[in-house]
Amino acid sequence: MRVHSIERASGRDGIEWSARISVADQERTVRFGGPPELVSNADATPFLAAALLPAMAWGHDLHVDGAVSGAVVAKVPMIARLFASMDPTLRVPEVTVAEEAEEPWPAGDGGVACMFSRGVDSSYSAAVPRVDPGPLDALVYCRTLEPNHDEATAAAELEATRRAAEVVGLPLHAVWTDLREFTDPMFGWSAMHGSGLAALALLVRQRFDHVVLPSAYDLESLAPAGSHPAIDPLWSSPSTRIHHDHLDRGRHAKVAWLAAERPDLLPHLKVCYQHSTQTNCGQCHKCALTMSSLRAEGALGLATLFPAELDLEVVRRQRVVGPGSRGLWVPIARRAREVGDDELADALEDMLRLSAVPTLRELLSSRSKVAEQAFRTLAGPPRFEPYDPERATTFERFDRAYTDARLSLIRHGEVRPLGTPPPPGLRASTVVASLAASIRHRRRRR
Incomplete structure (x- = not known):
């Protein structure tokens, strides 16, 4: 070059x-x-x-x-x-x-x-x-x-x-x-x-x-x-x-600080990149993440560039890969449970469980276009939002390679080549929890 x-x-x-x-x-x-x-x-x-x-x-x-x-x-x-x-x-x-x-x-x-x-x-x-x-x-x-x-x-x-x-x-x-x-x-x-x-x-x-x-x-x-x-x-x-900048506060802690110390800045928050608009769409990954934090802190109403209400099904259908992406959501789930917003906490925990285990559809359709078309005909669109261009890229590979290397070591004590997925090692309870979250999500969509 x-x-x-x-x-x-x-x-x-x-x-x-x-x-x-x-x-x-x-x-x-x-x-x-x-x-x-x-x-x-x-x-x-x-x-x-x-x-x-x-x-x-x-x-x-x-x-x-x-x-x-x-x-x-x-x-x-x-x-x-x-x-x-x-x-x-x-x-x-x-x-x-x-x-x-x-x-x-x-x-x-x-x-x-x-x-x-x-x-x-x-x-x-x-x-x-x-x-x-x-x-x-x-x-x-x-x-x-x-x-x-x-x-x-x-x-x-x-x-x-x-x-x-x-x-x-x-x-x-x-x-x-x-x-x-x-x-x-x-x-x-x-x-x-x-x-x-x-x-x-x-x-x-x-x-x-x-x-x-x-x-x-x-x-x-x-x-x-x-x-x-x-x-x-x-x-x-x-x-x-x-x-x-310093690492003493993560994304949710920053929202909490702004809500407590500088609420005058919340009406100016703009995180959405999906459309050519001056407001936040309320549907994309960044909007769902930020609105979840604002709701957990009781400050969503102050951030007037966002929709007035958070759609919890938008939260549930997010897919987050790797500890970096998931780590942004975990403090919100903890805070929601702490303040008694169980609906938000349940939605966040469902989303994290759904992200932890690939569905049968994802396992099969990733190997066969015929299988994907059959699933789409019989079951409709996938349960997750499609990867957006901000995340399905080198950043995702950064996070995935980091995760795979450590999972192989933690689960199996194996040192595998960089970029090699770890062998299966999910607990049965994790699979069951993911299936239960998927069923709840399906019922709410009807």
Whole structure:
């Protein structure tokens, strides 16, 4: 893979940097841009961050025909090895650049910024009091990061994000990139978003000494993912330190903190990526997860961009794979039971049981298109929602490979090759509980 023809252009919205990326017999342009005071002195370093994981997925070496921070180049082999340890299908590439550029060490007056999208993680990171790396001075929002948004929705979302930043009490800087048009055909944003946000942080490094990337997991539920505390900081350059935000609170704990400490931010929460709309659909994985947390904390009514009621059957038909994904739901189930919301707790526990055991349909239809068609004719659609493009990708492989390796060791004491599923070892009680949950789910759908 080759990154070349790097150009800088000035326009009405600011300064845009572009590069051609050639791989095999394909070539496309990737762009990054923002206000002159943020990006006028950028170089090819953001394109290195953007292209590394795609090069690994293609199994190609990577050459960047431009000036790249030498300090970042030196850490790329380690970054690549960490990604490959999470997904054995990724190949560690040889990375070369035309020029290794030097940067001054930070002068200490550039301030601290945080990436902001109005999701749970970034709303928490923007609002929580912090001493490390220091109080925030600004928020950075990428206005082109949702591929399903048309121009009108993107413009409206930018204004909504400005209003949310005003509630937080910090200035908002808007940047843009079309990176997802390049990476989405290969894997979803859940795999790419750590490197993608790091590329944006490197884009604005002339302005900020520190950039915080919101974290998705706490220490208990931490699993292999595209954004990871072991990887994100390695993208730091001498002039800007990139921080994966702290792991002391997970997704549900962040919702609980926002509900208790900053309820004024709940009307601004936007987590849904499914449609070109300014509201949350209430049906997708992210909506179901966030609405479950809000309901468990008694705060769903304050988050006015969501539907007023949570459909528990939407919760039941979610499928979550691996400890990382499931770990996001477990604290919600515990909290729901603790506060006496047994209907929500039952729905969450049913969903987790259904996720633990593949159905006969799933076992057979995965091996035969004829069997799948027969099941569809006789029984209707599958009980689970189809995998969405955010999850059925490299991130899922990260989580699945991590799970399979540990299950083989825990259940059977076996060390199996990476990527090899563990042999069967489910307890009969788990199978029975899953079947019972499936029957309850079927009855409710009638």
